[in-house]
Amino acid sequence: MSKVLILADFVGTKATKTNAELATAGARIGEVTAVVFAPVGQGSTYAAAINRGPIAKIIVVESDAFAANGVAAVADVLAQIIAAQSPAAVLVASHAFGKEVAARTAVKAGSGIITDAVDVSADITATQLVFGGSTTVHSKVSHGTPIITVRPNSVDANTTESTPSVETLSFSVSDASKKATVTSSQPPVQGGRPELTEANIVVSGGRGTNGDFSAVENFADVLGAAVGASRAATDAGWYPHSYQVGQTGKTVSPQLYVANGISGAIQHRAGMQTSKTIVVVNKDPEAPLFEIADFGVVGDLFAVLPKATEGIKAHKS
Amino acid sequence: MKIAVCVKQVPDSWAEKKMVNGILDRENVDAVLNDLDEYAVEEALRIAEAHGGNEEGGGNIITVISMGPERATEAVRKALSMGVNDAILVTDPKLAGADALATSAVLAAVIEKGGFDLVICGTESTDARMSVVPAMLAERLNAAQLTFASKVDVDPVAGKVSITRVTEAGVDEMHAQFPCVISVVEKINEPRYPSFKGIMAAKKKTIESRDLVAVGVSAEGAWSLVADATPRPARATGIKVTDDGTGGEQLVSFLAEKKLI
Numbered sequence: 001m002s003k004v005l006i007l008a009d010f011v012g013t014k015a016t017k018t019n020a021e022l023a024t025a026g027a028r029i030g031e032v033t034a035v036v037f038a039p040v041g042q043g044s045t046y047a048a049a050i051n052r053g054p055i056a057k058i059i060v061v062e063s064d065a066f067a068a069n070g071v072a073a074v075a076d077v078l079a080q081i082i083a084a085q086s087p088a089a090v091l092v093a094s095h096a097f098g099k100e101v102a103a104r105t106a107v108k109a110g111s112g113i114i115t116d117a118v119d120v121s122a123d124i125t126a127t128q129l130v131f132g133g134s135t136t137v138h139s140k141v142s143h144g145t146p147i148i149t150v151r152p153n154s155v156d157a158n159t160t161e162s163t164p165s166v167e168t169l170s171f172s173v174s175d176a177s178k179k180a181t182v183t184s185s186q187p188p189v190q191g192g193r194p195e196l197t198e199a200n201i202v203v204s205g206g207r208g209t210n211g212d213f214s215a216v217e218n219f220a221d222v223l224g225a226a227v228g229a230s231r232a233a234t235d236a237g238w239y240p241h242s243y244q245v246g247q248t249g250k251t252v253s254p255q256l257y258v259a260n261g262i263s264g265a266i267q268h269r270a271g272m273q274t275s276k277t278i279v280v281v282n283k284d285p286e287a288p289l290f291e292i293a294d295f296g297v298v299g300d301l302f303a304v305l306p307k308a309t310e311g312i313k314a315h316k317s
Numbered sequence: 318m319k320i321a322v323c324v325k326q327v328p329d330s331w332a333e334k335k336m337v338n339g340i341l342d343r344e345n346v347d348a349v350l351n352d353l354d355e356y357a358v359e360e361a362l363r364i365a366e367a368h369g370g371n372e373e374g375g376g377n378i379i380t381v382i383s384m385g386p387e388r389a390t391e392a393v394r395k396a397l398s399m400g401v402n403d404a405i406l407v408t409d410p411k412l413a414g415a416d417a418l419a420t421s422a423v424l425a426a427v428i429e430k431g432g433f434d435l436v437i438c439g440t441e442s443t444d445a446r447m448s449v450v451p452a453m454l455a456e457r458l459n460a461a462q463l464t465f466a467s468k469v470d471v472d473p474v475a476g477k478v479s480i481t482r483v484t485e486a487g488v489d490e491m492h493a494q495f496p497c498v499i500s501v502v503e504k505i506n507e508p509r510y511p512s513f514k515g516i517m518a519a520k521k522k523t524i525e526s527r528d529l530v531a532v533g534v535s536a537e538g539a540w541s542l543v544a545d546a547t548p549r550p551a552r553a554t555g556i557k558v559t560d561d562g563t564g565g566e567q568l569v570s571f572l573a574e575k576k577l578i
Contacts, residue, residue, distance in 0.1 A: 072462055096484035103449035104456040112540030115447045131334040136547050143540035179461035180493040187487045241504050256577045292552045295571045299560025307565025312578055
């Protein structure tokens with residue numbers, strides 16, 4: 001049976017739910033081995049966190065270079081594992097770090113690369129949504145071991161518990177991969193909310209908030225949602241840039257996207273129009289975002305959202 | 318310092334984009350300098366200006382490097398009018414449909430030949446949006462990778478660069494010795510508008526055109542191929558209500574009906 005490698009995804013020491021998604025896609029192609037890169041002495045702790053999804057085996061490599069030298073060190077060892085294991089495909093989470101690791105690994109391994117897949121089929125065809133989600137593309141890697149990055153939250157994950165076998169292997173990180181040094185790392189400040197690109201629900205605010213995100217945040221919190229912002233809002237300094245949804249910010253594809261006071265420039269649409277259900281609240285009945293809304297409320301977000309927040313609290317109790 | 322800035326000409330963000338035979342149709346759309354590359358050009362100028370400038374005798378030279386069809390000279394010219402010294406455009410019909418691997422191989426070959434201390438890129442192009450070329454360049458050039466920088470400090474005497482890296486995984490402080498490949502996020506700076514003087518000066522600056530033979534790289538073709546591309550159906554028009562005081566409740570009912578709460 002052919003073998004598929006997935007690069008285990010962690011935020012700090014916490015395994016993300018993307019692992020089960022990568023494993024689910026990978027299991028269509030072959031037996032899934034998760035590759036876990038951990039600091040020295042912490043391999044078994046990291047490996048134990050990879051326990052959901054159809055994962056048959058875990059390969060653990062311990063090195064302090066992964067944290068100290070980042071992308072280059074991880075790609076160095078991943079390429080060595082590919083050479084040793086000859087997998088049918090390698091799947092990696094599609095975020096900044098994952099895409100960069102995939103990029104360097106593809107160069108080292110002499111392999112084609114596809115990024116931002118929303119699905120991968122048994123014959124290793126990747127589905128991508130391009131041009132702001134307006135076009136569906138199917139593509140295949142035609143050279144070397146296919147290296148594919150898969151967007152979090154895109155694949156319907158099989159999250160049954162798994163008890164993979166664990167093997168610890170040792171590889172050395174070359175000096176060429178230690179040229180950049182990380183001196184400190186701060187995890188993202190989440191304020192207890194889910195990560196934007198992983199969240200099932202995203203509630204976002206734009207120009208219409210006039211800089212006051214309290215109604216948006218309260219509504220997000222009652223839904224257990226992540227908070228996003230339009231470029232107008234982040235440019236005005238009303239919300240941190242890292243929360244920007246749109247062409248030059250994050251691309252999100254949640255079950256539910258609630259846009260508040262966002263007119264819906266193409267720039268913003270490009271980052272959210274593949275959301276399953278779209279709700280729009282805006283004072284301006286002509287706001288272009290209403291065109292793609294499943295449910296729209298023409299009204300003041302400061303009137304609509306507090307009532308909706310109360311309504312959801314009542315619904316839950 | 319020798320600074321290379323990699324830029325790409327892309328279809329205007331507002332233009333409707335289409336695929337023809339599995340390749341983005343670049344001919345029939347308005348094309349501009351990739352927005353995110355303007356931050357790279359600006360950062361290169363600021364780094365040079367902080368350390369003697371890039372005018373004659375200033376000790377720094379900034380070269381823009383691009384790959385694309387002839388018309389990409391327009392995008393390159395914009396970078397020149399912002400104040401970059403000169404430019405190299407790799408243009409060859411064999412490069413049509415090149416993927417990120419081929420693009421990075423071409424750019425790396427040009428950069429290597431020129432010698433450099435710093436290579437500065439935007440984080441991604443607004444057309445392909447892969448965000449992989451800077452990492453591939455670092456790999457190919459055997460240079461330090463300092464990407465997704467929201468702040469760059471250069472010490473030319475020590476040959477050292479320190480950056481603040483900002484991604485969804487958090488904030489990292491990183492440093493490395495020359496040579497480095499840097500990518501910068503928007504927000505690192507506010508790109509300048511070309512001045513009239515800059516636009517006039519840019520007309521006299523050299524854009525050296527090279528084909529693949531001159532670069533010394535053979536075209537391998539793309540290592541990933543598009544099987545099909547289909548426009549997605551437009552979303553069906555949904556329900557739209559006007560808030561008469563019950564908009565909030567109606568919204569909750571909709572979410573309950575859809576089992577989203």
